Amino acid sequence: MPPHNVDRDRSGSSKPGKPPQQPQRSGMFGWLLALVIGALALLAIQAGAPRPQTMTWSEFVARYHDGSVEQGSIEYHAAREEVQAVVREMGRPVRVRVSIQGQTETYIPELKALTGGDYKTVSPSPFWQFIFSPYIVTLVVLLVIWLLLLRGLRSMSAGSGMLGAFGKSRHRILAKASTGVTFKDVAGVEEAKEELVEIVEFLKNPKKFTRLGGRIPRGVLLAGPPGCGKTLLAKAIAGEADVPFFSISGSDFVEMFVGVGASRVRDLFKQAKENAP
Template identity: 50%
Template sequence: MNQNVKNVMLFLVVLVLVVVLWNWVTTTRAATQEIPFSEFLDRVDKGQVSEVLIRGEEILGRSQQAPPRPFGQRPYEFITYSPGYPDLVKALREKGVKIKAEPPSQGSFWTGLISWLPFLLLLGMWWVFFRQMQMGGNKALAFGKSRARMLTPDQKRVTFKDVAGVDEAKEELQEIIEFLKNPQKFAKLGGKIPKGVLLMGPPGTGKTLLAKAVAGEAEVPFFSISGSDFVEMFVGVGASRVRDLFEQGKKNAPCIIFIDEIDAVGRHRGAGLGGGHDEREQTLNALLVEMDGFESNEG
């Protein structure tokens, strides 16, 4: 069964249990009727009360002809509150009423547990879904993470031998390969690598293959992502993914980050509607900041 279907079924089962238990708790509480103290005295005088429980100022009572109470309900039918009547116990004993007493602070353990049960169930349900989100069952927490695919040198390598033609482009990219292979030599001479390389051409001319060949020749990791993966309906997600992508690149340096179809975010800055900042402009700004933030000996 699909994991999402299991999650929905679990949520529905827990929700039904919470509703049933909450309905049971409210029904149990409502089953005890509150009556005035004067009516309670009238019932005692008429001999209609068989048993009472005195808990401070609270008085719980049971009638003589009361039917058996359903499971889960209090054994007392009515409740009233004493205004400090001094002869109450004497009047009850004269009528043969069974008297019980409890401290005001004492309550039923099960009553307290039932009152807390809906909250505990909701807390447990939240914890289960939070754990599933952390374990990858839900990608909501990874919304701002980069979707780049990483190709390591141990996997199938692509070299310049796999790229036919474009000899001029290969020659221009030799400097990038040399820097990735031996960055210390360039650092000693004070050399600076270009912040990026823009590959232009019609679709199907081998731009992606050429970028993979550079990574294969230099034997460095290759990160590939599409420019459309940065643009979302939520503002700030694209910029967050750019920062996460370059953070992964720094952890695996030296490496190559290849952004395909970069024209999805490429545009003239400040050209938003009304001069405002939209999602594409924030993504482009984050990309330029990350590229400019690279030091001369990083790649």
């Protein structure tokens, strides 16, 4: 994307316009926050819910005979092939489970004989039991959060939002004839001006030099203390050659994240090639 919008007034000059306003995404982040809170609450409920203690069949029979098993609390869960009941442990009720997987033909008749048929058979649909499993619910919530994050990052990148423009160059561009600076406006650096006149000739008429085997310079490094006229001289070159002028500070390439500076350098040269005469 271009770093800034360029608006033209009636006189033909260019001036940087205001960057487009980004759409509000507070609604999406509100839903995302609600889903995160819901997932954390679900995990907290799962972690805090008491789980039945495991007990062997012989222990369960002994507890039933001594009257520790509460009447009407015995359940046979057909889907999991286990028996659950509430047992009094030191005066407090404790839910226990007895696994009879693979041995239902043996233990179900014994359960009927033991309780006289006073138990409840729980037969939930395996499909709905799978769908509403706590692990599946948590996985679905996390998947929705991930999809919302991915969608938000893509929209930011497409709309040149915070993350989309993070690796873009922050240069400023002045259109042709908008610098208003020529070599006549630069004084005190006559030697540098004489050398740069050749560069302007290269930019204006490159075939004149390439026909004789000359190679167009890839660039010119202007060195000197602050305030000596380096930027003004560069603007004068662009003004004399009637080409766009790009301006960027060296500090814009420095970032705490690895690779961002190199990405901005590549983007700067890409924009310069696209605007080359």
